[in-house]
Amino acid sequence: MTYTEQLNAFYKMVSDECVQGVSLDCVIFGFHDTRLKVLLLRWKGTHEWCLPGGFIYKTESVDVAAERVLRERTGLDQLFLQQFHLFGDAVRYNREDTWQRQKMPMPFESRGWPERTLSIGYYAVVDQTKVMPTADFMTDECRWWEVSDLPSLLYDHRHIVEVALQTLRLQLSWQPIGLNLMPEKFTIPELQRLYEAVLGRSLDARNFHKKIMGLHILTRLDERRTGKxxxxxYLYQFDRENYKKALISGNLSFV
Amino acid sequence: MTYTEQLNAFYKMVSDECVQGVSLDCVIFGFHDTRLKVLLLRWKGTHEWCLPGGFIYKTESVDVAAERVLRERTGLDQLFLQQFHLFGDAVRYNREDTWQRQKMPMPFESRGWPERTLSIGYYAVVDQTKVMPTADFMTDECRWWEVSDLPSLLYDHRHIVEVALQTLRLQLSWQPIGLNLMPEKFTIPELQRLYEAVLGRSLDARNFHKKIMGLHILTRLDERRTGKxxxxxYLYQFDRENYKKALISGNLSFV
DNA sequence: CCAAAAGTGTTCGAGGTACACCCATGT
DNA sequence: ACATGGGTGTACCTCGAACACTTTTGG
Incomplete structure (x- = not known):
């Protein structure tokens, strides 16, 4: 099956089985090496990148579709995944320019897809070490990029990443998010790097320690991280019980 | 033209000219007589109420469509209007039950509309005294209802109102919203009633006065409200310059 | 021994909360 | 006169921000 045939078959499936005119894009945040990262896919045979996305089956809830897309690209399930915006501008990006850049062998219209597409934005925060980035048939490569140094993005995906990042920052300021981004065991300074990466500024180590421990969502282990x-x-773990309670009460500001 | 003919014509227009499978619902909050209210429409010939909603023309931005719906129902323009959630469950409500309650003369399917509909939720906060509630051909009546005492609502609209209210509360806690809900001139205690109505609890008058004046978004006039x-x-006005600045900086907590 | 990062406590100021009395007005 | 709600100041406490030195480890 050639690439064009595959694309044809895919768009036929989407036309037949999915909600028309609506797509779904996931901004998947990971954290590694003191940097906040986003998972991107490289479009087949090009140097153009895009967000992992997909379509919604006709009898599938949108939230479930988002979980499915995330699972397909990362192998992860049961994640922190949240709808954050519907992108509904009449003209979200220049179609001609985009198709040329992504070397689309045939125009979208020919597949019976409507002129414009709405996109539902979801964002996830994941532990990068547990993720197996997986490309699909339309893409050559799936890998992490630093949010502060993104490559050329197709569609309006740069804008979508920006809105997601804004939302993540706002969220961080009243809810703890670390549980989904950190590995099982971690040190306080490592967690501090995460907060610094998300907020985009440095924090005072003493105040951070005081504050994060004051939330009672961390348990200190008897192990330490050696070799440096x-x-x-010391290594710490999240106390999942208290973490859940803290999420619900939500009075955990980090401004 | 009979009601059925009108409905037929309307759904034909929607099928031809609008984005398929997506609707738009507006939760319009007003404030009067110390109570927070929501604008609802009563479905023709029934006692069932629903949110003002509509569809998106194929070449129209979703935000613009929301402004249009709001204008049609309230006569107001240039409002505080914000997308807050996409409701995308595969089964949002019981269709048979709903059609029966709204005495739908013909099934939805027959109009070429897909099995399920996504709904984009917007909420607005408006000055109730400036609004001219206007019913459309599908509805007999358009009026305000107290959020704490809603009538029987069609579809999943009760849920949508709840999510909108939650979002409004959250928003109030970090941004001032009064400018769009209050009449041109108002007293501090009247504004306090608004905050109390939204937050659902009473506030201390002295602290409220101190805090709200500390934001420097109000100007005291030389007039007073007499007759009681x-x-x-004293009467106050919003200082629109500073109000805008405060909205942008956003550091205006009211928890 | 040296470099690098971890761990830790105190002080200060701002802002939030609790709280009570007198004043102006219409009836 | 009296009932009703408006207007106002103070004391306390919590929380966030600023800030520096000692300890441990590997090279």
Missing amino acids: AHKSP | AHKSP
Whole structure:
């Protein structure tokens, strides 16, 4: 099956089985090496990148569709995943320019798809070490990019990432999000790097320690992380019980 | 033209000219007589109420469509109007039950509309005294209802109102919203009633006064409101310049 | 021994909350 | 006169921000 045949078959399936005129894009945030990252796909045979996305089956809830897309691209389930905006401008991006850049072998219209597409934005925060980035048949490569240094993005995906990041920052300021972004065991300074990466500014270590411990959502283990030429820090775990309670009460500001 | 003919013509127009499978619902909040209200429409020939809603023309931005719906129902323009959620469950409500309650003369399917509909939720906050509630051909009546005492609502509209109210409360806690809900001139206690109505709890008058004046978004006029059997309170206006600045900076908590 | 990062406590100021009395007005 | 609601100031406490030195470890 050639690429064009595959595309044809795919768009036929979408036309027949999915909600028309609506797509779904996921901004998947990960964290590694003190940097906040986003998972992107490289379009087949090009240097153009885009967000992992998909379509909604006719009898499928939108939230379920988002979980499915995320699972397909990361192998992860049961994630922190949240709808954050519907992108509904009449003209979201230049179609001709986009198709040329993504070397689309045939125009979208020919597939019976409507002129304009609404896109539902979801964002997720995941532990990067647990993710197996997986490309699909339309893409050559799936990998992490630093949010502060993104490549050329197709469609209006740069804008979508920006809105997602804004929402994430706002959310961080009244809810803890670390549980989904950090590995099982981690040190306080590592968690601080995450907060700094999301907020885009540095924090005072003493105040951070005081505050994060004051939430009672972390448990200190008897282990330490060794192997570095400095005092070895304690490892911590999230206390899932208290974490849940804190999420519900929501009075956890981090401004 | 009979009601059925009108409905037929309307759904034909929607099928031909609008985005398929997507609707738009507006939760329009007003404030009067110390109570927070919502604008609802009564379905023709029934006792069932619903939110003002509509559809999106194929070449129209979703935000513009929401402004249009709001204008049609209230006569107001240039409002505080904000998308807050996409309702995308596969089964949002019981269709048979709903059609029976709204005495739908013909089934939806027959109009070429898809099995399920996504709904984009917008909410607005308006000055109730400036609004001219206007019913359309499908509805007999358009009027305000107290949010704490809603009538029987069609579809999943009760749920949509609840989510909108939650969002409004959250928003109130970090942005001032009064400018769009209050008449041109108002007293501090009247504004306090608004905050109390939205937050659902009473506030201390001294602290409220201190706080709201500390935002520097109000200008005291030389007039007072007279006619009541007590000390006549000063009238205030919003200082639109500072109000805008405060909205942008956003550091205006009211928790 | 040196470099690098971890761990830790105090002080200060701002802002939130609780709280009570007198004043102006209409009836 | 009296009932009703408006207007106003103070004290306390909490929370966030600023800030520096000692400890541990590997090289």
